[in-house]
Amino acid sequence: MAIAKSLSRVAAVIGIGESDYVGDHARVRAGERPHDSYGYAAIAFNKALKDAGIERDDIDGLIVGPTIAYERMGELLGINPTWGSQADAMLSVIEACMAIQTGMAEVVALVYGNDQRSAAIQYGGPEAMGGNMFLSYIYHAPWGFTSQGALYAMMFQRFMALTGCTEAQLGEVAVAQRLHASLNPHALMKKLITIEDYMASRYICEPLHLFDYCLINDGGVALIITSSDYAKRNAKKKPVLIHGVGRYDANKGATSLEPRLLDFYRPAQERCAEQVFNMAGLGPKDIDAVQIYDSFSCHVPLALEGYGYCATGDVGRFMAEEGISLKGKLPVNTGGGHLSETYMQGWNHQVEAVRQVRGEGGGRQVENCRFVHYNSDVAGKAVSIIYGS
Amino acid sequence: MANSQAVISLYDEPMWESIRAHDWKLQQCDDCSEFRYPPAANCPHCLSMDYHWKPLKGRGTILSWVIYHRQYFDNFPPPYNVVAVQLDEGPIVMSNLVGPEPEGNWVGLKVEICYGEDVAIGTVPKMRLIQQSA
Ligand SMILES: [Zn+2]
Numbered sequence: 001m002a003i004a005k006s007l008s009r010v011a012a013v014i015g016i017g018e019s020d021y022v023g024d025h026a027r028v029r030a031g032e033r034p035h036d037s038y039g040y041a042a043i044a045f046n047k048a049l050k051d052a053g054i055e056r057d058d059i060d061g062l063i064v065g066p067t068i069a070y071e072r073m074g075e076l077l078g079i080n081p082t083w084g085s086q087a088d089a090m091l092s093v094i095e096a097c098m099a100i101q102t103g104m105a106e107v108v109a110l111v112y113g114n115d116q117r118s119a120a121i122q123y124g125g126p127e128a129m130g131g132n133m134f135l136s137y138i139y140h141a142p143w144g145f146t147s148q149g150a151l152y153a154m155m156f157q158r159f160m161a162l163t164g165c166t167e168a169q170l171g172e173v174a175v176a177q178r179l180h181a182s183l184n185p186h187a188l189m190k191k192l193i194t195i196e197d198y199m200a201s202r203y204i205c206e207p208l209h210l211f212d213y214c215l216i217n218d219g220g221v222a223l224i225i226t227s228s229d230y231a232k233r234n235a236k237k238k239p240v241l242i243h244g245v246g247r248y249d250a251n252k253g254a255t256s257l258e259p260r261l262l263d264f265y266r267p268a269q270e271r272c273a274e275q276v277f278n279m280a281g282l283g284p285k286d287i288d289a290v291q292i293y294d295s296f297s298c299h300v301p302l303a304l305e306g307y308g309y310c311a312t313g314d315v316g317r318f319m320a321e322e323g324i325s326l327k328g329k330l331p332v333n334t335g336g337g338h339l340s341e342t343y344m345q346g347w348n349h350q351v352e353a354v355r356q357v358r359g360e361g362g363g364r365q366v367e368n369c370r371f372v373h374y375n376s377d378v379a380g381k382a383v384s385i386i387y388g389s
Numbered sequence: 390m391a392n393s394q395a396v397i398s399l400y401d402e403p404m405w406e407s408i409r410a411h412d413w414k415l416q417q418c419d420d421c422s423e424f425r426y427p428p429a430a431n432c433p434h435c436l437s438m439d440y441h442w443k444p445l446k447g448r449g450t451i452l453s454w455v456i457y458h459r460q461y462f463d464n465f466p467p468p469y470n471v472v473a474v475q476l477d478e479g480p481i482v483m484s485n486l487v488g489p490e491p492e493g494n495w496v497g498l499k500v501e502i503c504y505g506e507d508v509a510i511g512t513v514p515k516m517r518l519i520q521q522s523a
Contacts (some may be wrong), residue, residue, distance in 0.1 A: 024496055091512040125461035126391040139427055140483035142510050144465035150455055154473055158453035160498040206456040256481040261452045261473055 008279045011097045012231035012239035013387070015052025015224030017044040018186060021342040025117070025188050025217045030381045033118040037068050038076055040220030041113030045077055048222035051238030054107065059224075061105025063092045063348070065112030073111060081105060084094045089221075089346030090293075090376050090383035094245045096225040106227050113220035121148055121216070134379050135255045149213055149296055153205040155260040156298040160207065164300065165316035167207055171198035173297035173332075173340055174211035175324035181336025183326075183364035188215055189340040212297040214338035221347035223354075240357045243371070243386040244280030246272040252382035259380040268382035269306025272375070276384035280371075284308045287386075288369040289356050290330060291349040293376030294337040300324070303375055304332075307384070331366050349374050353387045392509030400428035403442060408510045412502050413447075415480065416440040426480035429486045447476040447502040449516070452481065457519040464509045474500055474516055483515045491518065 019040045035043070041064070049056060055266055062081040065072040070086045083104035085095050089112065096108040123129050124147025131138035136151060145154075151218040159165060181187035193211065201209045231239035248271035250259035259265055277283050284307065292303045301315040309330060310318035322329040325345045335341045335352035342348050353372040355361050361369070400416070407414035416425040418432040419439035431438050437507060452473045460467050472486045472495065489507060491498060500516040507513045 030399070126393065135396070135427065139396050140471070142395045142507065142513050143471055143483050143485050144393060144462055144469055145471045145483045146393070146458060150457070150471070153455045154453045154471070158473075158496060161453070161494050203456070203458040206458060240473060252433065253481070257473060257483075258481055261481060349397045 001035040007101055007242070008098045008244055008281070009228055009241050011100045011225050012228045012235070012241045013223055013225050013350075013354045014231045014235035014237070014380060015048040015054070015222075016354050017047025017049070017051055017222040018348070019043045019220040020350055021186055021217060021219050023088065024219065024316070028118045028218055034218070037113035037115045037196065037220075038073060039113065039227035040115065040218060041065075041068060041073060041078060041111045041222065042220070044113070044220035044222035045111050045251045048109070048224050051237070052224040053225065054234060058107050059109045061096065061099050061108030061256045063087055063095060063108060063110045065089070065092070065114070065345070067112070067114045067116075074204050077109070077111070079109065089350055090385060091247075093223070093225065093385050094247065094383070097242055097245060100225070100227045106230055108225045110223040110225060111220075112222070114345065115218050115344075117216050117218045119257055123149070133378075136182070136257060136379070139255055141165070147205065149208055150205040151257065152296040152298050153208040154257065155264065157207050158261055159298070159302070161263055163313045164318070167209075168195055168199060169316035169320050170212065170297055170301065171195045172319040172324060173294070173300045175196050176323070176328070177294070177333045177337045177340045179325050180331075180334050180364050181340035183362070184335050184341055187336040187341040189336070190215060190324060208296060208298070211339070214295045215340070215386050217343055219327065219342055219344055221351060223350060238358060238389065239324050240354045240387050241389070243282065243388045244276040244278075244384070246274070246276030246279065246382070246384040248272045248275070248382045250382070254380055264302055264306075265377045265380050265382060266306050268380055269303065269375070269377060272384050273307045275374075280386045280388075282371060282386060287371050287373045289334050289366045290332045291334070291372060292332060292337070293346050293349065293378055294333060294339055294345070295338060295378070299377060300312065300332055301345055303377060305372070306377070306382075307375055315388050326364060326366065334361065334364050334366060346376055350385070353385075357389055390463050392459070392464040395510055396427075398428070400430065404428050407442065407444070408504070408514055411512070413445050413502060413514050414442040415445060415478065418444040418475045422479050423477045426482060444504065446477055448519070449476040449482075449500055449502075451486075451495050451498045451500060452484070464507060472500070472516055484514060486517065488517045
């Protein structure tokens with residue numbers, strides 16, 4: 001804990017970049033393949049460099065996302081770093097902080113690209129993506145149990161049965177995020193929906209509806225993270241400091257879904273919350289907007305309870321009455337998230353958090369936004385990051 | 390599309406053999422008595438490498454359920470259900486509830502193991518409701 005505490009305000013995000021989600025999606029839907037994963041990543045990297053106001057040769061650390069090969073990406077970007085790694089969005093940010101804190105690198109580029117739509121990646125069925133990493137994604141296929149959405153449907157069905165939360169209350173997530181997407185020029189799905197539209201939409205794996213599932217689209221994201229000293233001296237824009245990070249992995253019993261069905265990931269989220277809030281010296285009341293990894297809508301209510309934004313068993317009422325949209329008490333996934341903006345596997349949430357702290361949110365800007373809390377719980381791996389000014 | 394397949398590690402094969410004999414067995418730890426699922430080399434509870442194959446008593450409780458409306462496998466045309474069942478021995482398994490589906494909430498209902506035939510996999514363990522005495 002002592003070492004982890006020292007990561008607070010060590011590093012800052014000074015550059016962000018994204019590919020053209022809307023334009024590329026239109027081209028993919030027309031049958032084109034605009035770029036491969038490396039191409040999308042390179043587009044995002046170039047934009048992040050310009051946003052930061054630094055040169056490619058200033059980079060001395062490189063982290064690439066799980067969908068691209070580390071060496072090939074480094075080769076294509078022409079970077080020989082003093083330190084490098086491969087990690088998902090949330091762990092990349094934490095690893096960058098650790099590399100900077102230990103002096104392994106000072107200016108770290110985080111790069112991600114994914115051609116999942118144009119390459120027709122399957123997340124369920126005989127070729128289910130991720131089965132080599134998560135046995136639960138493929139082990140139950142003899143009973144037809146496949147696709148990550150079904151694992152969350154199983155989890156949320158029990159949550160509803162035990163707590164009284166309803167499908168219509170869950171629909172608040174899709175409705176709120178669609179409102180946010182309608183105010184975001186980078187978002188793919190901008191047409192507003194109502195709770196009635198949500199309830200009328202078809203089930204994919206009941207109790208989850210079509211609108212509970214994330215998009216599948218192509219794109220790339222990059223972030224430049226540096227020591228806070230370097231950021232003060234060199235960044236073109238106001239640096240966004242990383243005030244705290246947290247992590248706790250629920251691996252025990254994962255394949256038979258024990259952490260999902262018996263605990264709803266709650267112990268992992270509570271441990272992670274304790275770490276991130278202690279490190280930042282903040283609590284849920286200090287947070288102005290929340291970003292939650294939303295491959296499926298039900299991540300949102302589970303995280304709101306798990307991280308202490310509402311009382312245990314109260315999240316259905318909280319979402320419906322107090323509100324999780326820009327018009328409500330606690331804006332969640334202000335860019336539209338994976339459901340309505342773009343499915344960049346957590347990377348777009350980091351960019352949105354930075355934009356909100358910078359005040360670059362445009363029509364979806366949260367007023368006086370000082371702190372944004374990102375969290376994810378993919379397969380019970382609870383990770384948190386607090387960004388702030 | 391294609392049919393679904395079982396994951397067959399070194400330790401799964403004896404389990405599927407027992408399933409084909411309509412006598413589903415899991416590994417029970419020789420040191421701490423915990424059951425392992427999925428089958429594995431070591432006991433996640435106490436790390437012992439020692440075990441014996443023990444037939445299940447055949448009963449459990451539904452923890453949750455889903456209904457598929459989208460098709461992912463040739464051998465699973467929708468709609469079909471999947472249930473998560475906690476066996477009396479402790480492990481949680483996924484299965485399909487055969488026979489009449491209950492109305493309303495399925496959580497907490499008692500089930501027993503039965504066996505079905507799948508075109509691709511052969512014999513597969515399924516669950517059916519135990520008639521509750523009123
Ligand atoms: Zn044992």
